[in-house]
Every structure is written in structure tokens, then in C-alpha cells.
Amino acid sequence: MVAHLRRWWFIFGLVMTSQIVCASGPLVLTDAPIDHVSVRPYLYFFETNERSLEVEQVRQPSWAKQFTHPEGFTPSFGYSNSIYWLRFSMENQNADELDLIFQIEFPLLDEVKVYQYNGEQLVADFRMGDRLPFLSRPIESRHFQMPINLEGYAINDFYLRVESTSPLEVPLYVSATKLHLAYTSLNEWIVGLAYGIALGLGLYNLLLGFSTRDVVYIYYAGFTLSVFGIYSAIDGYSYMFWPNSVTWQQMFHLYTIFMTCIFAIAFSRSFLDSANKNLKSDRFTRFMNFPSIVGLMFIPMMEEKTVALYMSVVALITIGSLFILGVVRLFQGYYVAKIYLVAWSMLLGTALFAIVGSNGLGFSVQEMKPFLRTGWVLELILLSLGLGQRINLIKLVQIESEREAKESAMLAKKAKQKTLEIQIQSNASLEFRVQTRTAELEGVLKELFEANDKLEKLSTEDELTKVKNRRYFEDRYNLEFKRSFREKQPLSILFIDVDYFKKVNDSHGHKAGDECLRKMAQFICQSIGRAGDVVSRYGGEEFVVILPDTPQEGALKVADRIRHKVEVTPVFVGDLKIQITVSIGVCTDVPDNAYDVESLLVGADKALYQAKDNGRNRTQIGMPKNSFIHNSPIH
Structure with missing residues (x-):
């Protein structure tokens, strides 16, 4: 059944990518700027289970003829126990040497070996992957980067051997060294903005939860920071914080996904105020904590592919059940559920795309990352706005209670006066909370921007003398x-x-x-x-x-x-x-x-x-x- 679905998704992916040009020759480098050029149209590949196969054997005619390049080919193979060999060529039509940077923009690969040949001569070889210490990489970057030198008027062949227990995808790009730095700086700034917003929202709501003792903010912070952990893992940032912990790096994204499910259930039940409504959908979502806890326990004991399949099922069922819970509460007249459903629709969509792409069913996870990341940030912002609406709802409920209290208080002046005093105090407290939350959020964002500027200055300035370092x-x-x-x-x-x-x-x-x-x-x-x-x-x-x-x-x-x-x-x-x-x-x-x-x-x-x-x-x-x-x- 899985193989059948995978075949249809692959056909759909080919249709979606039919406008991509499949080049049969080498990637030709002229005097035009080489700025983040995709190698995908020039890639050939074959799949094998022979782990002892070496590059010199692959270069022999008996193996070389197995390389293929299907029309609309996307180097996204999903979870696989096979070894993938990829090949492409580059031709330098300039007289001068070219200093290039190769970049594989998928940080979860277990092991990547790259070989560069000039004719029959091996010019360079590299070995990288998250099975190896971070500091052993040729260039210390969240992506796999390699410095490549291409002689003038030369054609070089490149071979890649890739294996991974995580989703296997090889989005390969080449840039001139100077242009690569400019592209990387801009991309890191954009990604950093998304991370800054998410981190600011998470930490702010965590502090707000402790200060107000309202657990919904703590659950929101836990959910936000867990999703932050997922993206930091698949974007390659997490490995930079524990560069020598190979085992933890391979399991970190699995832990964060299960933790996201747990916090999502806690936050949704609190946000939708469903715990005391005796709903079947609420009881089912509460039960979904159990599969996530089991998954956390079995991560170190099972193969990553098995855990990932189990995790995908648990995540989809959890998100889907929470979406149904939101629909039920909306039909019960809980109007704050509207904004919750919009945000949760984004989460459900991004989860579906990520799971489909990670299983090699026609989509590239790496190419979808900007959309997934945008959906993630918008979802967090919408949920944050939803928390504000929830406060307003509480305020409206209290205003209605005030009206009813006034009508009842006509029987006794003393009771009426006391009710009015309590209501005035409650209104002032709620208004203060709304204003405080808005002001603190703006303050956190301002501090993040100032911190980024300060870090940029510190990275190039000598602290003692204030001249350049x-x-x-x-x-x-x-x-x-x-x-x-x-x-x-x-x-x-x-x-x-x-x-x-x-x-x-x-x-x-x-x-x-x-x-x-x-x-x-x-x-x-x-x-x-x-x-x-x-x-x-x-x-x-x-x-x-x-x-x-x-x-x-x-x-x-x-x-x-x-x-x-x-x-x-x-x-x-x-x-x-x-x-x-x-x-x-x-x-x-x-x-x-x-x-x-x-x-x-x-x-x-x-x-x-x-x-x-x-x-x-x-x-x-x-x-x-x-x-x-x-x-x-x-x-």
C-alpha cells in the first residue's frame, strides 16, 4: 500500500516539476556570476545495496552506465536503507581558476562523501555528515559546504556517495566564494528573523505564564519552543550547540516532535476550554498523550526509520484530532476557536507537506522550507493573537456578568455597590494585562534586533582597542x-x-x-x-x-x-x-x-x-x- 501511494506521489511530483530543464551535459561556467546555481538538472544517480562499492568501481563502465536522470528528477528519496551514488560534471570556460563553494542544503544526512576528478586524477575528496563531529566539516556551517577549485578550461567530474537513516535528500548548489558569502548572509538574516520572532513569542509567553500563573501561556511557550527545536534541527542549527554529540544530534529532532505533540494537546485543551465540557473529542485528544510518551521512551531503542514512521502517524492523528476539537468548540459558540482553526489549518498543512516530502513522495522538503517556516511563524502569531482574543472573551463574559449583577443588585444597594467595585478592579487588571503583554512583546522584538546589531559589531571589532579585529x-x-x-x-x-x-x-x-x-x-x-x-x-x-x-x-x-x-x-x-x-x-x-x-x-x-x-x-x-x-x- 505504501509503495503504491509512493508511486502515485512520485508521478504527481514529476508533473509538478515538468518545467525543470533536464540537462544532459556538464554545468557550464562562463564569466556570468555564479550565484547559488542548482546542480539538480545535471545530476545522475543510481541506488544500490552494495556498501563496499568504492568510487573507482563506480567510475568503471559496468557501473557508470547505471546512472540515470529521469525527467523532472528531484533528489529526494525519503527514508531508505540503500546507498545512493550521484554524479555530475562542471566545465570552466574561463582561463582563470574558479574558487567555488558546494553546498548541500539538507543537514540531516548521516554520511556524505564527495570526490572531484580532473580526468583520471582525483583532485579532492570530502567526508561529512551528522554521524561525524560538527567540527570535522571542511567548512563549519549548518549546511554541508565544501571549497572547490576548478582550473581554467577544465571539465571536472564529481561523485557523491550518500546514505542516511533520516530522510534522504540532496539539494546541491554551487556558488562563487564571494557571492556565496553574500547569499548566506541574506539567507541567515531572513531565517534569523523567523527564529527571533518565534523565540521572542515563546520566552515572552513563558514569563507571562509564570507572572500570571495562567498555564495556557506556559503551554503555548512549550509548544512554540518545541517547534523552534524541530526547525533548528532540520535547519542544522542545533548541531552547532553540541558539535561533538553525534548520538544526541541524530535523535534531537525526534524528541522535539513528540514534545510538540504533547504541548499542542495541553495548549489546545486549555485554549479551547474543553477540559470540563465532557466531549468525546477532548477525551480522545487527551489519550493521544500516551502514544507521544511511548515514542519518547523508544527513540533510543529503535531504528530511526521505524520511529519516524510511528512519529508521522502520531503527529497527524494528534493534529487532526485537535482540529476536530476546534470545530466542535466553534459549533458550540466558542468564537475564539475561529482563529485557532485558521492557525491549526496551517499547522496541519505544513505537517502534511513535511511528512509527504520526508518520505520521498514527490516534494522536496528543502525547497518547501521557506513556505513551511512562513506557515510556522504565521501560525504562532495567529495563536498569540488568539490568546489576546481569549482575554477579550473573558472580558466580555465579565462585562455580561456585570450587567446581570447590576440587575440583581437592584434588590440591595449594598450588594450592587460591592459588585461594581469588584468589576472595576477586574476590568483594570485585564486592561493592564493586555497593554503589558503588547508592550513587552514590542520590547522583546526591539531587544532582539539590538542584540543582532551588537553581535555583528562584536564579531569584527577588538573589544579592548575598538579597532578592527x-x-x-x-x-x-x-x-x-x-x-x-x-x-x-x-x-x-x-x-x-x-x-x-x-x-x-x-x-x-x-x-x-x-x-x-x-x-x-x-x-x-x-x-x-x-x-x-x-x-x-x-x-x-x-x-x-x-x-x-x-x-x-x-x-x-x-x-x-x-x-x-x-x-x-x-x-x-x-x-x-x-x-x-x-x-x-x-x-x-x-x-x-x-x-x-x-x-x-x-x-x-x-x-x-x-x-x-x-x-x-x-x-x-x-x-x-x-x-x-x-x-x-x-x-
Whole structure:
């Protein structure tokens, strides 16, 4: 029966994807931008149970002819115990080498092996997967990423061996390195926005639940954070928090799905106020906690494919029964159930798509992720609004109670007055809760945006000196080096080191040393003259300056300004006066290639040490080819 359904879903998937071009040749790379290009139209694959099969065997004609590319092919195979081999080719029609990033955007794969061949020569091979420690990946990213170099006018063949006990899908993309960084930044910002909204809603309602002692908010927070855990697992973020726990990573998404079912039942019964209505649908949904608890217990004991099939059935029955419960309450006149049913329809739809896609029935889970994630966030927002409507409903009920109380209170003035006082207090409390909840939600979102901005700044700025840090320097230097090569303009590097800095720390303490470093950064920034020049703290008491489009004479002038500024300006730490000097290594070059980035740094570094050997407090010129011109110090 399952095989029959799977066949029909696959045919439906082929119809839905019939407009995708199936290319028979290699992926041709011209001088056009290579920005997140899908390799799917160029993929060939075959399925096998021979686990000992090696890539050299696969390349033989007897196996190579088994590779096929069905029309409308989507590399989504569902749960499978087989090994999948995939193959594609790329042709570089440029004279220059191409630095590329391959990215497989499905983080749940157990093991992926990638082989790159240039003709008969194995150029590179990679091994990744969530059966391996996160830190063993070629690039530490939530997706499986590999750096690939493609020689000019070359055709390279790529082979992938993929196996997984989780859903098996291979959405493969290729990008130029620079464009990949831009795409990744934008995509991470969009995903981070969704996660920020969900996390903000979850934490806010958790705090609101503890402060008001209303369990519906705690159940909503548990449901929201559980779904947050599901998406963090399938998006690959969770593995970054426990990079060495392979077993936990493989089971985490299963635990979160069962926990989502449990919290969904608790939240829905509380939100719909069905616990005391003696409804058959309510009793059934309460019973559905038992299968979820059993699933949690058996996750470590059973094969993932078996648990996933059981989980899919439990999740669909749970969501469906809760939807029916919402319909029953709506027909009973509980109008807040309207917004609940809209939100739950989104959850039911996303669950169906996710289960169908994960079983390889014609849809790609990865391609549906933006829609699934959007549905998830909208569902959480709607349920949050529903909580607000629930408060309004309680308020309306209380207003009706007030009216009835007033009519009854006509018999006794004292009773009427007391009822009015109680009602006024209740109205004020409810209004305050509504306003507080809205204001706190806005505050949480504002704090999240501010935290994101602060993290971005901290990732590129040295905390002590407030100049750029070494990470920023390395990224910027690589860009300037390649630009200098393209435009044939000189690039100068200054390595600056505080003389006898250890003596300052030993004699006056680290507080004085830190103040000297802060002043050093200020002196250097005051001595450079252009917006494009970059000052970074390289490490310890060493600073580095990038001077784009600057010949050796200009670099020497900047270096001498810095050295003179430091020499004549004492540093005051309280009443303590400290006089420091610096040694500077200068190296200038017009690069003759875009890859020998170390030559300029080595030249400046050696010049710095030559300046120290020659007596310190001086500027020394270095050459990128390890030969030096020795200057006299400039005082």
C-alpha cells in the first residue's frame, strides 16, 4: 500500500516539476556570476545495496552506465536503507581558476562523501555528515559546504556517495566564494528573523505564564519552543550547540516532535476550554498523550526509520484530532476557536507537506522550507493573537456578568455597590494585562534586533582597542590583495609592535598595559589619512595597517607619522606617565597573482623583526621575496 501511494506521489511530483530543464551535459561556467546555481538538472544517480562499492568501481563502465536522470528528477528519496551514488560534471570556460563553494542544503544526512576528478586524477575528496563531529566539516556551517577549485578550461567530474537513516535528500548548489558569502548572509538574516520572532513569542509567553500563573501561556511557550527545536534541527542549527554529540544530534529532532505533540494537546485543551465540557473529542485528544510518551521512551531503542514512521502517524492523528476539537468548540459558540482553526489549518498543512516530502513522495522538503517556516511563524502569531482574543472573551463574559449583577443588585444597594467595585478592579487588571503583554512583546522584538546589531559589531571589532579585529583584517586583506592584483595597484602593509611592552605590564600592571594599547590604537588611527585605510589589532601588542593603492614612499610617510606620534606622546595612567615607542615593518608590492597572499605579510613581518634587531623605535622596509632594504631609524 505504501509503495503504491509512493508511486502515485512520485508521478504527481514529476508533473509538478515538468518545467525543470533536464540537462544532459556538464554545468557550464562562463564569466556570468555564479550565484547559488542548482546542480539538480545535471545530476545522475543510481541506488544500490552494495556498501563496499568504492568510487573507482563506480567510475568503471559496468557501473557508470547505471546512472540515470529521469525527467523532472528531484533528489529526494525519503527514508531508505540503500546507498545512493550521484554524479555530475562542471566545465570552466574561463582561463582563470574558479574558487567555488558546494553546498548541500539538507543537514540531516548521516554520511556524505564527495570526490572531484580532473580526468583520471582525483583532485579532492570530502567526508561529512551528522554521524561525524560538527567540527570535522571542511567548512563549519549548518549546511554541508565544501571549497572547490576548478582550473581554467577544465571539465571536472564529481561523485557523491550518500546514505542516511533520516530522510534522504540532496539539494546541491554551487556558488562563487564571494557571492556565496553574500547569499548566506541574506539567507541567515531572513531565517534569523523567523527564529527571533518565534523565540521572542515563546520566552515572552513563558514569563507571562509564570507572572500570571495562567498555564495556557506556559503551554503555548512549550509548544512554540518545541517547534523552534524541530526547525533548528532540520535547519542544522542545533548541531552547532553540541558539535561533538553525534548520538544526541541524530535523535534531537525526534524528541522535539513528540514534545510538540504533547504541548499542542495541553495548549489546545486549555485554549479551547474543553477540559470540563465532557466531549468525546477532548477525551480522545487527551489519550493521544500516551502514544507521544511511548515514542519518547523508544527513540533510543529503535531504528530511526521505524520511529519516524510511528512519529508521522502520531503527529497527524494528534493534529487532526485537535482540529476536530476546534470545530466542535466553534459549533458550540466558542468564537475564539475561529482563529485557532485558521492557525491549526496551517499547522496541519505544513505537517502534511513535511511528512509527504520526508518520505520521498514527490516534494522536496528543502525547497518547501521557506513556505513551511512562513506557515510556522504565521501560525504562532495567529495563536498569540488568539490568546489576546481569549482575554477579550473573558472580558466580555465579565462585562455580561456585570450587567446581570447590576440587575440583581437592584434588590440591595449594598450588594450592587460591592459588585461594581469588584468589576472595576477586574476590568483594570485585564486592561493592564493586555497593554503589558503588547508592550513587552514590542520590547522583546526591539531587544532582539539590538542584540543582532551588537553581535555583528562584536564579531569584527577588538573589544579592548575598538579597532578592527584579526578576523576582519584577514577577510579585508584577502579582498584588497585580490583587488590590487586585478587593478595592478600597489598595496602596502604596516606591522606595528610596541617596544618592550612586557616591561610595561611587569612594571606597571596589565591595567597600564591595556591603556597603552588603547592609546596606540588612537595614535595609529589619528596618523592615517584615508577612509579606505584599515587599522586592526593583530594580536597582543601588535597592530597591522592596510594601505590600499599606496606606494612604498607613501607607506613610509604614514609609518613615520605613527612612530613619531607614539614617540612624542606619553601615556598617562592616573598620575603615572609612561613613554613608549614602536617598531614598524613596511612591505609594499603589486601582486602578480591573486593567491600568494602570504608573501606581503611575511615581508612586513620580517621587516618588523629586523627593526627590532636593529635597535627598535625605527621603521624598516621589507620585500615580499624575503630580501630587505635596511634604513636608518627616523627620530
